[in-house]
Amino acid sequence: MMEQKYEDIVQQIGTVILGKEKQIRLALTCLFAQGHLLIEDMPGIGKTTLAKVLSVCLGLSFRRIQCTSDMLPGDILGVSVFEQKSGSFIFHPGPIFTHVLLSDEINRATPKTQSALLEAMEEQQVTVEGKTRRLEEPFFVIATQNPFEYSGTFPLPESQLDRFLMRIEIGYPGRQAEHQLLKGDEPKSLLAKIKPCLDKEEVLKIQRKISGVHVSDAMLEYLQDILDFTRRSPHFYMGLSPRAGMALLQTAKSWSFLHGRDYALPEDLQQILPWVIGHRLRSKDDLQQFSNEKINAFIMEVPIP
Amino acid sequence: MKPYDKNIIPIICALAIALAPQIPHLKPWVVGWCILLWSYMFLAVRYGWAGPGKVTRFLLTAGGFLGVAVSYGKILGGGAFIGLLAIMAGLKPLETKTHRDKMIAVFIAYFIVITSLFESENLAITIYMFLSVLISTAVLIHVNHPSGKLKANVKQSAKIMVQAIPLMILLFFLFPRLQGSLWGLARQKTAHTGFTESLNMGDISKLVHNDKAAFRAEFSGDLPEPAKRYWRGIVLWRCEGARWHVGIRAPQLQHETKAAEPYEYSVIIEPHNKRWLFALDLPSNAPGRSILLDDYSLRLNYNLRHKQRFNLRSYTSYNTGPLKPWERTALKLPARGNENARELALLWALEAETDEQIIESALNYFKENNFLYTLNPPLLGSNPIDDFLFNKKQGYCEHFASAFAFLMRAAGIPARLVGGYLGGKPNLYGNFISVRQSDAHVWVEVWLQGKGWTRVDPTYAVAPSRIDQGMETAVSADELPGFLSSGQQGVFSGIQEVIRNRWEAINAKWDSFFIGYSYDDQKSFLLRFGINLETLKGKLKSLLAIVALIILSGIILSLRLFRKHHVGRRDPVQRFYIRFCSKLEKAGFPRRSDQGPRDYAKEIGQKKRSLKERVDEIIDLYIILRYTRRGNANYMKKYVFLVNQFNPRH
Structure with missing residues (x-):
């Protein structure tokens, strides 16, 4: 039943985001794994549309913030404003109080604002003026950054990159897909046609079910071998952290569940691996990140136990 | 069929690098074979060709092997072995599809690296071999971890090699040295010297064109002066006119000669696949597994197929004492032929009162009759000695020596030919003399009352500078082979000379340390640890130690492997x-x-x-x-x- 619904969602989103099925599946996997998504690409490639259509499809609320260097944490989290009528401070929640938050060009925000956002992502709560407020579940951040422009940016440090479960690139559409895009309706009108396939409760239910996906000892061995490999191999500046290991596990579970299974296979792990560890590893030689092909080649060296 | 994996390219590079030093020793068609097949592989990888089918590959293999069998003659020689390896190195990439094939290809590269030892053990080759191993190992790492960068692989490979150094040292000291030759089989074709059991006129002058090193003599004290640098090799007793033979086998020398001022030195001889050694005239001890014969030639118990070091002692002034009965063979001549020479000798014998006077007459005859010392002697007729003495009057040392010895015997003076080397280049940096094949020489020994066997070099009568200053000055410049003529002038030739001398000196150090480390050194080294290789018990002990080491490392390795695969197996x-x-x-x-x-x-x-x-x-x-x-x-x-x-x- 779930598999059918999942295919419906993928198909529906596919009517707006053309020819990017893999990215859609990855984004959904990330969301259901209760992780946050980082999209690295140039402007105008459809990042915002993807975020919007995701939230509509899943029946979730959607907010968007455009990060700038003069942005303050309060602009995201919300502020208390004195109201003369009642003679007290009233909290005005910021855009973070939503289900799906699109944070555009996150690397343009100052580190202070970045870390406020990232705290919310990690803890699922915000603290404003000494009062801690829980964010409503599910909470899902899609952040974007442009990897080609550096001036006036504050690149996310390693520790904060680690909080994104996945990092994906969307890339140019294929020729046929672009043809269709240019010929067809405007995305805005397409977006209006999208109907929610799920609601908030169902999303939470699926998230809970994913936690119950069975991962056998043999699977864990394989996962550990991969972690070990990144720690021992001379190619990497630093090996994967235990948090990265948990991220891999969670994503693999989500991927297998969305493909209609209640157990994870080595293939699931291989499918999602480059997107989960790509932003967590750096080359020892030049400290640059690896291409997906390179990461796949690395993983081919780890035999399945 | 699948197209080729692009990881084959580094393997081909490793093979090519390993094979490079062998190129001069390979048949040209084998080199062409490798280049052709490898270029094909480069193109196949570039354009994604699937490669030839099974039948083509089989035909290529059969053809290659057949080619080796035909062109090398016997399949067992070392040249053929390297040829076969080269053929396989050319073919293997063609069928390399699986991981296993790649591993085999890399191991062929290792094999080829080892074969470099067949040809030479000098320092340059050794350094190159290390480099080859470094690259092959880097490729081996690449085959198993294709995602790695070249730099990281080379680094890792270097690390592995450094880790192997203790093992290398251990094996160097403990691995049993084989006396004689480890690679004997392989050497047969390449090892050579100018001397055979017989000497024809014209043999030695051909050798002048050979720039290969013959041996090197390292002295602990002063070098002998140039006129005394006669390196004795074989003694030829039997005369057949133009041809001289060793003839009889002299008995072993019974009493050691003693004289003043011995020269203590070691000779490091390049393999020549014969049994004689070269020593400064006159040797007085028999080193290693050799014996000193009664005619003062040194004879080994085995064919010298391996560069080896011998410690020698010689006296340059000596008296060999009275003529022994068996040495009367030094008067024998063929029954007929060369009548004019016999007549001339008899004439001198009649006129002279002492043997010395006869010798004097003969040397004067050479001096006064416009004899020419030349590298290109003319062919001689059916009575070659007569033809040389009275008509052609041109020759190289062997012509003068054999004619002189013939005259002496005809005049009743015991005479024999001695083959060896004369001169050699002293090296200032290493206190040694390096002797090349081009220094080959033949001279005469006559027996004189009261003096014993005495060296007479008739070449000296014609070209005294050959003895004092070497070949370069003795023959006219346009006759000299390229490497001897002083074509380059000025600063560069000076620098070249210095570099050459330096390099030879470094090589000499290398030889004396590594090549010189022999069974005897090993014996005394092990004796310090209470293992006596002479006794059976000691041999067993050393064998046991090696076996124990192998078993121990095997256990450690398999334990580690077992632990790794433990989970899967259970x-x-x-x-x-x-x-x-x-x-x-x-x-x-x-x-x-x-x-x-x-x-x-x-x-x-x-x-x-x-x-x-x-x-x-x-x-x-x-x-x-x-x-x-x-x-x-x-x-x-x-x-x-x-x-x-x-x-x-x-």
């Missing part, structure tokens, strides 16, 4: 899966080690439809048993049954 589900996979592999569907069960099943399903159903069933059971919670005894029973029954060929 699990019966996995064990049967491995069996299932190996059945499929034999049928031509190998599983990549990183390939998950579903991907594997899918791949086989696409490749061979008839297998799809059965493979899917087994893989499904395997997934249930290994990756889900639902596995139970019934599934297991069925799984085991199916795997055991599975036969991909039906």
